[in-house]
């Protein structure tokens with residue numbers, strides 16, 4: 001009985017060591033090293049090469065080592081009958097909240113604009129903005145969006161959130177479902193996307209949505225590149241309907257050198273860095289599920305295959 005780690009970055013050893021540090025008896029292999037594939041019961045995966053999961057005839061479940069699972073559903077050979085788990089972690093959520101809040105403050109205080117002005121030796125004070133001047137709208141009130149909304153309320157932002165189902169967040173206004181989307185968007189001066197990427201949410205950040213935001217709104221996408229229609233964003237920023245955007249995620253990562261986002265003065269980019277699964281924080285839940293599966297107990301953080309998240 002063993003775990004295989006399947007990912008194409010350089011983090012296989014890191015995850016192996018973190019698993020062994022917390023359970024020295026655990027049998028864990030990187031997918032490219034020699035191992036008995038029939039003995040593997042758990043695949044711990046992150047953007048695995050498509051098709052690799054079919055090499056393991058006795059898998060009991062698939063564990064995403066991140067919060068997102070969209071990359072799994074993109075694999076046409078994903079074994080249909082296997083449960084999928086994902087990461088739900090307090091550190092991942094607080095890291096995301098810190099990233100979004102840092103981005104909002106940078107926007108409020110024009111820090112990126114002043115940096116550009118500095119290069120051009122331009123002394124040009126901009127309008128002074130305060131926390132109380134802005135309503136922040138959070139799309140997606142799950143493990144990450146809920147923590148962000150709570151933090152925004154605590155800091156003093158007018159906060160609202162939108163999800164598929166009803167939520168209660170003290171101090172925030174919440175909206176549920178498609179029929180409330182207009183009302184939510186119409187007052188979101190800063191819009192943060194923390195939705196999962198599914199058939200329903202692909203391309204949701206498009207001209208039609210931007211036009212429903214107040215003039216001068218600012219957009220932050222820290223969810224997935226597939227939510228954004230890139231050309232629509234550039235058009236909305238260039239025609240000054242939007243004041244700018246910060247993007248952490250892209251259709252293709254790394255962002256190709258020829259992409260217009262690189263050189264756009266009002267679009268800030270970060271390299272899919274908003275929040276990253278910390279092995280020390282996440283390994284206990286990976287092991288907990290492993291032990292649960294050995295005992296036939298229900299797994300934690302199961303993904304709904306019908307909803308796609």
Ligand code: NDP
Nearest residue numbers: 067068140141142143144163164165196200222223274275
């Ligand atoms: P969750 O599954 O916990 O939450 C998703 C939220 O989105 C839920 O509130 C859900 O509503 C809502 N939602 C889903 N579909 C719709 C829809 N069609 N209409 C309205 N609301 C919808 O996910 P997490 O919070 O854990 O993570 C969100 C995403 O963040 C991940 O899928 C991943 O893509 C991204 N991410 C990005 C990182 C980065 O570094 N950039 C790091 C980690 C994650 P309901 O609650 O009603 O189901």
Ligand code: OXD
Nearest residue numbers: 066067068275276277
């Ligand atoms: C995640 C991510 O989904 O890092 O966890 O993007």
